[in-house]
Amino acid sequence: xxxxxxxxxxxxxxxxxxxxxxxxxxxxxxxxxxxxxxxxxxxxxxxxxxxxxxxxxxxxxxxxxxxxxxxxxxxxxxxxxxxxxxxxxxxxxxxxxxxxxxxxxxxxxxxxxxxxxxxxxxxxxxxxxxxxxxxxx
Amino acid sequence: xxxxxxxxxxxxxxxxxxxxxxxxxxxxxxxxxxxxxxxxxxxxxxxxxxxxxxxxxxxxxxxxxxxxxxxxxxxxxxxxxxxxxxxxxxxxxxxxxxxxxxxxxxxxxxxxxxxxxxxxxxxxxxxxxxxxxxxxx
Amino acid sequence: xxxxxxxxxxxxxxxxxxxxxxxxxxxxxxxxxxxxxxxxxxxxxxxxxxxxxxxxxxxxxxxxxxxxxxxxxxxxxxxxxxxxxxxxxxxxxxxxxxxxxxxxxxxxxxxxxxxxxxxxxxxxxxxxxxxxxxxxx
Amino acid sequence: xxxxxxxxxxxxxxxxxxxxxxxxxxxxxxxxxxxxxxxxxxxxxxxxxxxxxxxxxxxxxxxxxxxxxxxxxxxxxxxxxxxxxxxxxxxxxxxxxxxxxxxxxxxxxxxxxxxxxxxxxxxxxxxxxxxxxxxxx
Amino acid sequence: xxxxxxxxxxxxxxxxxxxxxxxxxxxxxxxxxxxxxxxxxxxxxxxxxxxxxxxxxxxxxxxxxxxxxxxxxxxxxxxxxxxxxxxxxxxxxxxxxxxxxxxxxxxxxxxxxxxxxxxxxxxxxxxxxxxxxxxxx
Amino acid sequence: xxxxxxxxxxxxxxxxxxxxxxxxxxxxxxxxxxxxxxxxxxxxxxxxxxxxxxxxxxxxxxxxxxxxxxxxxxxxxxxxxxxxxxxxxxxxxxxxxxxxxxxxxxxxxxxxxxxxxxxxxxxxxxxxxxxxxxxxx
Numbered sequence: 049x050x051x052x053x054x055x056x057x058x059x060x061x062x063x064x065x066x067x068x069x070x071x072x073x074x075x076x077x078x079x080x081x082x083x084x085x086x087x088x089x090x091x092x093x094x095x096x097x098x099x100x101x102x103x104x105x106x107x108x109x110x111x112x113x114x115x116x117x118x119x120x121x122x123x124x125x126x127x128x129x130x131x132x133x134x135x136x137x138x139x140x141x142x143x144x145x146x147x148x149x150x151x152x153x154x155x156x157x158x159x160x161x162x163x164x165x166x167x168x169x170x171x172x173x174x175x176x177x178x179x180x181x182x183x184x185x
Numbered sequence: 186x187x188x189x190x191x192x193x194x195x196x197x198x199x200x201x202x203x204x205x206x207x208x209x210x211x212x213x214x215x216x217x218x219x220x221x222x223x224x225x226x227x228x229x230x231x232x233x234x235x236x237x238x239x240x241x242x243x244x245x246x247x248x249x250x251x252x253x254x255x256x257x258x259x260x261x262x263x264x265x266x267x268x269x270x271x272x273x274x275x276x277x278x279x280x281x282x283x284x285x286x287x288x289x290x291x292x293x294x295x296x297x298x299x300x301x302x303x304x305x306x307x308x309x310x311x312x313x314x315x316x317x318x319x320x321x322x
Numbered sequence: 323x324x325x326x327x328x329x330x331x332x333x334x335x336x337x338x339x340x341x342x343x344x345x346x347x348x349x350x351x352x353x354x355x356x357x358x359x360x361x362x363x364x365x366x367x368x369x370x371x372x373x374x375x376x377x378x379x380x381x382x383x384x385x386x387x388x389x390x391x392x393x394x395x396x397x398x399x400x401x402x403x404x405x406x407x408x409x410x411x412x413x414x415x416x417x418x419x420x421x422x423x424x425x426x427x428x429x430x431x432x433x434x435x436x437x438x439x440x441x442x443x444x445x446x447x448x449x450x451x452x453x454x455x456x457x458x459x
Numbered sequence: 460x461x462x463x464x465x466x467x468x469x470x471x472x473x474x475x476x477x478x479x480x481x482x483x484x485x486x487x488x489x490x491x492x493x494x495x496x497x498x499x500x501x502x503x504x505x506x507x508x509x510x511x512x513x514x515x516x517x518x519x520x521x522x523x524x525x526x527x528x529x530x531x532x533x534x535x536x537x538x539x540x541x542x543x544x545x546x547x548x549x550x551x552x553x554x555x556x557x558x559x560x561x562x563x564x565x566x567x568x569x570x571x572x573x574x575x576x577x578x579x580x581x582x583x584x585x586x587x588x589x590x591x592x593x594x595x596x
Numbered sequence: 597x598x599x600x601x602x603x604x605x606x607x608x609x610x611x612x613x614x615x616x617x618x619x620x621x622x623x624x625x626x627x628x629x630x631x632x633x634x635x636x637x638x639x640x641x642x643x644x645x646x647x648x649x650x651x652x653x654x655x656x657x658x659x660x661x662x663x664x665x666x667x668x669x670x671x672x673x674x675x676x677x678x679x680x681x682x683x684x685x686x687x688x689x690x691x692x693x694x695x696x697x698x699x700x701x702x703x704x705x706x707x708x709x710x711x712x713x714x715x716x717x718x719x720x721x722x723x724x725x726x727x728x729x730x731x732x733x
Numbered sequence: 734x735x736x737x738x739x740x741x742x743x744x745x746x747x748x749x750x751x752x753x754x755x756x757x758x759x760x761x762x763x764x765x766x767x768x769x770x771x772x773x774x775x776x777x778x779x780x781x782x783x784x785x786x787x788x789x790x791x792x793x794x795x796x797x798x799x800x801x802x803x804x805x806x807x808x809x810x811x812x813x814x815x816x817x818x819x820x821x822x823x824x825x826x827x828x829x830x831x832x833x834x835x836x837x838x839x840x841x842x843x844x845x846x847x848x849x850x851x852x853x854x855x856x857x858x859x860x861x862x863x864x865x866x867x868x869x870x
Contacts, residue, residue, distance in 0.1 A: 050730060053729040055728070068791060079797075083267060087200070088200035090198060090201070092312050107616070109696060129219070130226040131222065132226070135224050148735075148794060152737065240559045240560065243490075244479070244555075245554075246559060285324075335723065356677070363677075364611040364612070365639070404637040419519075423514065426461045449609065457462075472860065474748040500815040501775005501776055600867050602833065603863070604862060604863055651831075657833060
């Protein structure tokens with residue numbers, strides 16, 4: 049059977065600041081500028097979740113994308129949407145919420161749940177001009 | 186001379202919560218749901234600024250859009266970008282930062298500065314599925 | 323209070339054909355070409371629903387857009403999404419489902435339900451290159 | 460019959476410079492900056508053509524948008540696409556090709572050809588952040 | 597010479613239903629839900645066709661994208677646009693038209709025709725939130 | 734540390750013609766059609782610059798995308814924006830400015846400047862329907 053990748057896009061809106069608590073305030077300001085604002089800022093994030101696998105001969109699907117949407121909402125979106133990424137999100141506890149760190153945390157939360165397909169890529173858009181991608185290693 | 190409308194789109198990223206301090210916490214939760222989260226959430230906002238006027242016979246412009254961009258950045262974007270709309274923005278002081286209230290505050294800040302053109306419409310996108318428009322009255 | 327227009331975008335996917343049963347097959351083919359295909363074709367439609375009114379002094383909203391979304395889903399989207407617009411949709415019974423006729427039918431279904439705001443415009447995208455707009459008269 | 464507006468989007472790619480030959484080079488540079496580059500620059504333009512009228516009771520159309528596309532291609536797109544707007548375009552002869560002046564020239568070329576509908580608006584996107592609109596007066 | 601990938605996007609609008617005729621109606625409903633509607637639904641599909649090869653030292657092209665467009669229209673778009681994907685499309689005969697199965701069928705139809713470039717990826721968007729990708733194996 | 738790819742999108746507007754001066758005019762016309770217009774045409778280009786590397790344990794970044802933007806503006810955008818790609822651009826001197834040749838020239842200009850990350854992909858959009866990608870070999 050052919051190997052196909054299927055992707056579902058989901059959105060969440062959240063507040064954050066880029067901040068490393070191990071550094072001084074001056075160092076945080078120097079490294080992160082206005083993104084370090086202690087009063088927070090925020091984004092409309094878009095997460096593209098790609099799963100890869102054989103096309104199932106019965107369904108014609110790699111994976112039911114409605115089912116994938118449910119998994120991603122349960123594992124990551126529901127805890128991040130309309131939340132503060134520094135203060136309230138279990139999968140980001142103790143993590144500086146850069147796009148890079150968010151996408152890795154999402155990977156770890158989603159990857160165990162998509163078998164028999166495999167999670168092959170996550171792309172996270174932070175603005176319409178910036179995105180990050182992670183393939184699990 | 187023909188009357189033309191020219192529009193410039195600008196972006197800002199900000200944190201906010203929908204909250205009316207004159208109401209109880211219970212009432213705020215009932216009215217605003219997850220948008221009332223005390224730990225904030227945020228958005229990538231897009232503001233479309235439309236000015237209308239005669240096309241200038243010398244320049245062929247209603248208004249130099251680079252100049253318009255500078256005015257909008259100075260009057261509204263610079264104080265909202267990477268900021269908390271409830272706590273830090275002079276033009277929103279004491280105002281519940283719904284999209285409707287933000288767009289009216291932007292109007293009042295921008296309108297005095299675009300003569301001889303006139304500010305004819307502001308459109309503010311809060312997400313890719315929601316926007317508000319204001320024409321000054 | 324200022325008068326603001328707030329807009330919510332919703333999507334539905336449907337099959338249709340452009341066909342006037344009062345005309346002959348030859349005439350339908352001549353007028354509508356490949357859009358008259360008796361085996362149907364389909365689109366991803368986007369409906370933009372705009373309501374206008376005073377900004378409420380308590381909520382800062384023209385209308386809660388979550389509530390508006392619920393109304394539009396109940397009155398029009400739920401009966402059109404993943405449906406055949408010629409065969410299955412109550413609000414289009416006996417109507418040739420051109421974008422123009424769909425947008426008028428949606429208006430009639432939505433307009434009675436948005437008070438105290440008023441429905442001020444519907445825009446229906448049939449493809450990314452074609453859309454129609456209706457303001458109720 | 461209800462009055463509906465139908466819109467078709469078309470694209471063209473062209474070179475131009477913003478330049479008023481009645482002014483000195485120094486004055487052109489002062490007014491238009493890098494847009495006055497004598498070696499030209501260019502854009503992917505998008506033109507949105509809106510026609511308004513009664514929905515025809517036979518066709519369900521304000522106007523056949525395939526026919527509208529043909530008119531717009533014949534009257535304006537074919538002479539501007541992959542052309543130099545300062546040197547080669549009949550409808551822009553002697554005109555400084557700002558977006559404002561282009562949209563007015565397009566109006567004059569298209570308006571006589573859409574009866575019994577009426578041309579109600581043109582919107583011309585010069586970049587994804589700038590557009591102009593003209594309604595014929 | 598450098599190896600570059602060039603991509604052309606094309607669109608088609610079609611009706612379909614997700615249906616496996618080897619299964620009972622109850623099983624089809626259970627697996628495919630509203631996508632199994634016997635009266636069809638439809639989509640605006642976008643197909644991205646990527647070809648990879650050395651940049652030709654005479655033309656500076658991997659492949660003339662106008663020529664690629666012609667090939668893709670002839671081999672797949674012309675038979676799918678404004679058609680029913682379950683009933684009318686030769687390359688989908690006997691195939692349940694999921695996005696996964698459509699993209700594989702398109703691959704098989706296009707791949708033999710792009711030499712000396714090679715077809716390196718197809719991406720098929722079914723909605724703005726769902727897409728599938730296939731690289732030929 | 735995980736390996737992540739971060740991407741920044743930048744835009745420039747330029748004039749060009751597709752032309753190989755080693756060929757006759759007739760041959761240029763035959764190969765390049767309207768893209769060979771001696772009076773130029775132009776585009777709004779979008780360049781997506783992707784860098785890959787370990788996520789820095791101090792910053793949580795692969796690379797500061799503001800710094801990346803500065804590098805790309807300095808090395809390629811500033812010399813191409815509002816310019817003629819055949820006449821005025823140092824990195825394209827003597828090069829037929831097809832999208833393929835532009836993307837390779839941009840690679841060579843940007844790649845030396847992003848260490849310790851590595852430039853992993855460039856994608857250049859010439860229109861919303863055409864793009865090219867290069868990974869450095």
